[in-house]
Amino acid sequence: MTEEIWIVDDDRGVRFVLAEVLRDAGLAVREFGEVGSVRTALLDARPALLLTDVRMPGEDGLSLLRELQERGVGPVIVMSAFTDVATAAAAYRAGAVDYLAKPFDLDHAVAVVQRALASAAAPAELIVEAVASNHALLGESAPMREVFRLIGRVAASDLNVLITGETGTGKELVARALHEESARRQKPFVALNTAAIPSELLESELFGHEAGAFTGALRRVAGRFEQAEGGTLFLDEIGDMPLALQTRLLRVLAGGEFYRVGGRELIRGNVRIVAATHQDLSARVAAGLFRADLMHRLDVVRIELPALRNRRGDIPLLARHFLTAMAQDLKLPPKRFSKAALKLIAQREFPGNVRELENLCRRLAVIAPGSEILPTDLDGMRGAPSGGDWTDALRDWAAEALAAGEVEIHARAREALDQTLLQAALQACDGHRQNAAQALGVGRNTLTRKLGTSRARKSS
């Protein structure tokens, strides 16, 4: 008998089109509208592969998935319209080999099924196929799918995680997702930014203090460790932690016990540590600024968040999400991006990463006049001054001029700079010298003199 693909979905339409396209691909298919009938069928048959929706009336697909996992039935591919990191992580935890975000492209669905069948003999590598959502952590690029996969894998464990990535790449969101996906989710998630707190206060901030421990300590205060009891403590910018405190933290992590500042009572804590840094921690270790043993203790699992410029594929999804969310938050009429505007945005550099994109969308939601955002709305809306383009060109020019043995290149460059700025300002101010001088932040006389020099040069 040909081995069958089983499709479990309460939506008859989805079952129908999926079954059709799989049959067209030469596969045998059997359809189920609910979990109960799958259970009955399992009494005398086994599928080659099972595709199941996660949310169905009555029993859901995830409990079926767990059950199949225990009985060694698989592989299973999960389908869901709730394509957030939480659903993806839960699916992988329960043993799914792949994930299809609804609505899915049918060719893509066939490819995913064929790939799962091909690798069914070998232990399947878990891949998030397409995760797009209106939940917190968004992304559909390959590097972000890898991040989701890691979150799904390690969230349930108590392993310490180190999240690295440039500023604004979403490190705190990942820390929260790790917490939300863990058994600790009912307990507190406590965040502490090590760089934002003066070093002399950091110890009592972390471990708390007793009344009278230092001047001004009137009452006993619980530190972040105690506040996070049973939950997750997120230590942001860990690379900036002073060395003395690193030693103390290491001892606490090794022994699981600590004293409040000025206290005698030994406190035993049960806290999962998730740390983050935008710095190269190994370089800090090499420079003697960070303890190697502490790094190893924190860096049990590492999640590296890619810079936004290295996952430009995520920009349209994020931009649309931020624009809609901002309009909703601010109770403004909804706006959307024109294709051309979105294309321009996706080409930007974003040194401030997702945070910078979020800020840009916030401004567009408020400022752009029409309901459709056009390329012209982006004029003058730099996330951060780039400067990169022309200074790069200047550097190349200088390198060439020097290589060619030219002299007095500084004077020539200054002259070119002055003239370029002057002409741009005059043009912007319709030739009005006083306004142009003001716009540039130079005196009118300076402007006239500089214009004079250029004329004198040209006529000589």
Ligand SMILES: Nc1ncnc2c1ncn2[C@@H]1O[C@H](COP(=O)(O)OP(=O)(O)OP(=O)(O)O)[C@@H](O)[C@H]1O
């Ligand atoms: N993948 C993402 N999906 C949706 N929002 C995101 C994503 N990544 C970042 N953001 C948003 O961008 C902003 C910055 O994210 P977050 O604070 O997590 O970055 P960070 O890496 O911790 O930054 P820093 O190093 O400066 O503390 C937040 O408002 C966050 O909600």
